[in-house]
Amino acid sequence: MPAKRPPVPLSRERIIEAALHIADSQGLRRLTMRRLGDALQVEAMAIYHHLPRGKDALMDALAEHVTAVHAEPADSWQESARAWCRASRAALREHPGVLALALTKPPKGRAAIALMEQTEQLSDAGLPDPAQAVRALRAYVFGSVAVEVQRSGWADSPADGAEPWRPPSAGGGSAAADADFEHGLDALLAGLNPRRTEAER
Amino acid sequence: MPAKRPPVPLSRERIIEAALHIADSQGLRRLTMRRLGDALQVEAMAIYHHLPRGKDALMDALAEHVTAVHAEPADSWQESARAWCRASRAALREHPGVLALALTKPPKGRAAIALMEQTEQLSDAGLPDPAQAVRALRAYVFGSVAVEVQRSGWADSPADGAEPWRPPSAGGGSAAADADFEHGLDALLAGLNPRRTEAER
């Protein structure tokens, strides 16, 4: 019987991946340094070598991971905004276990950079207050995902599956939620428009 | 020297009040059964007599407390909706320490009842899909409070004051946030309107 040497060395990425899996399948309160070590086939203390600030650093990294979305600028600012709103929603929905962190922790690192890029895209398109527009769009994504995940009852039974998460498919399920999201997004984008009609007459 | 007998007996209300104070001033992660006991001048184990399911029950109670807002029905459904949106926002802003719970935990008890009341108010006003309207309004409140609290950097320094919380008053502070909120709320309410103009012609 061959002696087991850790096949793949520990890394920040592998730690975050494993942490997301635990949080999504068992809930944030069960995400523990020791359990995380077990999942990675390593003593919990080894994690500190890759995340020096310990659990706080882990929480920050999780929030950043699920919140730092990048989307290529499109033809119109509306399409650009639509793209990263959809991407943000998808990322948040995929990881309900860290949603509380994502909605609550101020953006840092790559998340903060992504925010700046988005603001710049809207600024280049000539929007009068691009920062405010980005805030409004972020608020929309945050709010709709929060309500959707709340409604799914995820927080009540976070121990069912190992997969990312599947909204209750029958009756008021994912398709209706998607339609609601797109509909509200359209309305918001229309509201953000520097009302061309008014200026033209 | 008179012997100190606990002056006021422990109660569910006093426990929740103290817990909110700790969460808002020090952060949710520092809200501990033992610390809570200290704040209440009692051994931690005494709390279990009033909250049998322990810390889980406490978390539920906190989410419910900050999320169960009641507002009297007004003349129009718009004014009713405006009233409880404002009340919800105020309650959430007052307690940033439990915002993560409020946005994440499915509504129970008085919170669920408040939701039903709101749906009924919109239903009585003849809105085609009152449940969806309530969801949209809730999402709006959740999202705007989330970005506002995030922006305030509260999660980065939850140890500064004992008072509920004061948004950074200078430069993009509370007044601008209020105006943004009202403006967006107007737009949303307009969008929810069963477009009278279209039906009339």
Add this chain to the structure above:
DNA sequence: ACCTGAACACCGTTCAAGT
């Protein structure tokens, strides 16, 4: 009925030590 004390299993983090 309401609270305490001791106990148990578990947690985050440190530090010296191993390789």
Add this chain to the structure above:
DNA sequence: ACCTGAACACCGTTCAAGT
């Protein structure tokens, strides 16, 4: 450089016991 083992202070929760 990367990981382990032992240790420390702290945590949630139980249970029998006190009043």
